[in-house]
Structures are given as C-alpha cells and as structure tokens.
Amino acid sequence: MKTENKLQAIYIPAKEKGQGKSPVIIALHGVGSNEKDLAEFASSLDPRFAVFSLRAPLVIGAESFAWFQVRFTAEGPVHNREEAEQSRRLLKEFIKDLKSHPDVDARKVLLLGFSQGTIMSLSLGFTEPELVRGIVAIGGRTLQEISQGVVPDGTVTSTPKVLLLHGVHDNKLPLFHAEATAETLKKAGFAFNFKTYNAGHEITPEMRDDISEWLKANF
Template sequence: MSIKKTLWISCGVLILISIFSFNFMNSDIKNTKLHYLIRQPKIKTENPPLLILLHGVGGNEQNLFSFAPDLPDHFVVVSARGPLTFGPNSFAWFQVDFSTGKPQINEQQAENARKMLIEFIDDLKTEIAFDSNEVYLMGFSQGGIMSYSVALTAPEKVKGIAVMSGRLLPEIKPLMADEKRLQNLKIFISHGKQDAVLNHQYAIDALEFLKTKNLTPEFHSYNEGHTVNKQMFDDVNLWLNTNINR
C-alpha cells in the first residue's frame, strides 16, 4: 500500500479535529439510492462473496476503493458513497459534532443510514450477482461505525465486518439482535493507539462489550493515528481470505 493511499484515507477524517459541526447540503437521506463503484472478482464464480466498502466522514467512494486491486480475488467489491453531502467530493453517513470533545451524533441520520445500508444490500441483488450468505462490510472511521450498526442489528444480512478506526454507537445497543442471531457473525477490529479523532479506547470498549455477547472479534492495535497503514491492510486482507467460504 502506498503512502498516497494512506494519506488519502486519513485526510477526509482528520478535518473533524478542527470542524465541530457540518452544514450538509443534503440533510434528508430517505429514499436516496446510494452511488457506488464496483470491482468484479478476479476469480470468476457464479455467486461470488460480496465486500462492501464504507468510507469515513468527509471522504467518498473512491477512498477505500483505491485498495480494490489488492483485495482478495474471489470478492466482488462494492464501494458505497455516503448519502449526506459535506462538500465537493466529500460525503458522510451522518452528522457529528465534536465541540464537546466527544462525538455527538445526529441520531436520526445515523438510523436512516443504517436502514439505507440494509436496503442497499437487498437492492444490489437486482444489479449484481453475489452469494447472500457471504456478505462482508469493511469500513473506516464512520464507515466502521456503520459496519457495526448494520451487522449487529441485521446479522442475517452480513457474515462479517472489518472495523478500522471506528466505534460502536451506544444508540445501537438497544437495537441489537439477540445472541443466537449474532452467533455466526465474524468481526475484525483494528485501531491506532495514537488515534486523535476516535480514541483507541473506543476499540477496546467495543471489544469488551462484544465479548459479553459471546462474540470473539479478532483485534489488532497499531502504533498509528487515524489512518490505515500497510500492516493494517495486510491484516484485514488475511482475515478476509481466511473467512470466506471458498
């Protein structure tokens, strides 16, 4: 992974340090079809596993898609654009305010985005072929938040999630599926110990909470900030290759 790719993912989110609230040009995300990019699998099968990439706040569908050529060959890879517009080529899943020193979310937007992503998985079935039992979400920062939110409330839709530099919203816990429905969910968590946007403690808290639900996430910490470096990418790639049913 090049330094350019690492910086590209980081820059869209580090803006949060200095901006406390966003004036979105699109505040209503209901009935909005998500724009996406697609990489067809390099190894052709009738119903390939699906990997959906979810960018962070201030980013776009191009960010994580820059990694697509190096993601596992069996996957059809889809990179989705968040429904809220922050600026030119800058999007988000929900509005967040850092003025108190801790992230305060727009709960309705976050809930709308959660439902939209669940519908998005179903809608993709009408456009591309994939194995409905082999759907994975891979999200960075706010995209990682959305990965938790979708998978923990609708585990029948998702086999596994890779959460990079994200957090588990407290608002999602009351909506979570029961342990029986969650029992087969695969979870990968990675986080930088020097993360100044979403503190490393968020990852530890999520890990400990998920263990109480009899889930066993694979957890990785790095001496990094709010970014994805080569080691993080290599680790998530190995996890994806290990867990797909091929």
C-alpha cells in the same frame, strides 16, 4: 444539507471467479470522503471478492459526503441520531437489493469500514446480523444507542465474524472506543479478533496485510 435517498457505488468485479456468484466486500468511507476512497484498497485485498465502494448519502461539500453529521466536543462526539438511522436503513436496503445482482452472492457479504464507515458497519452488524458474514472495522466506534440495544449472547442464530483494528495514537477516535466495541461484541456473542497498531487515525500497510490474511483464513 442535501441527502441522497439511494446509495451510489463503484462496482469492481472479482478478479478471480469461482463456481457460482462472487462473495462481495462493501466498502464504507469516513466522513468528508467519497466512494473513490476505499475502492482500490478494497479490491486489492482478496481477488475472490467483488467490491461495492459506497458513497455516503449526506452531501457536505464538493466530492465530500458523510453518513451523518457529528460534532466533536470535550465530552466526546455528538452525532445526529436520525441521520445515522436513515443511513443504516439505506445500507440495509442496498444489501437486500443485491439478491437481484447477476454476479454477486448476497448471502456472502462482508462490510469494510473506516472511521464513520466502521460506525455504520457495526450498526448494521449489530442490528441485522443475518445480512452480513463479516465486518472489518477500522478506526471507528459503536454508537451509544446501538450498544445499548445489543442483547446478550444466545438470542441470535447467526452473527458475522469481526476484525477490529485501531491505531493506539488515534486522536480522532481514541483507542477506548475500540475497546468499548470489543466489549459490546463479546456481550453479543460475536466471534472477533481485535488488534492495535502503532498508528493514528489511518489505514496502514500492516493493517492491509492483516485484513488480507484474515479474509483468506475465514472466508
């Protein structure tokens, strides 16, 4: 499979400009989708934020991309660790490169992920917490190698706020994945809110409203 060595993105400027540069939401889609999937959704959440909706680097089909390959087995999902780490590094570099952007504030970055995009958001948040101010994590999980490397509260000086959302009827990544992530967040000392919904593996209008309220209350 072909893998891109640089992340491509749709950029949507903030609808409401304040003094100085705009805070920014970086949207990360799920497996099999592309950068168009979350662009409009992310830009509708809070007019103060600019949006970068990223395309995952692994090409798996026409207009279809992934952050890493994964197989769903009876024992649970089995992922390609090397590809996941490569994508994490590309995401890290993308955020660092925002320092040179004329309109967005690289010190005020929030990650918005769905499914595999949530996995990548959490991977970066746990390993590079100083790079992000917040994470909206929808319908995902934390990779085992990431959760195993998390150190107890008190060892990092800055951690992002996290909004963890999950459907109780999710049959792709069942609810216990989100519950395990909540335990990892607690162990690491992150401030987080965890909410479940009468939903499957999806983003619902109720989730959208809750994300908007959380952004306004916390940023």
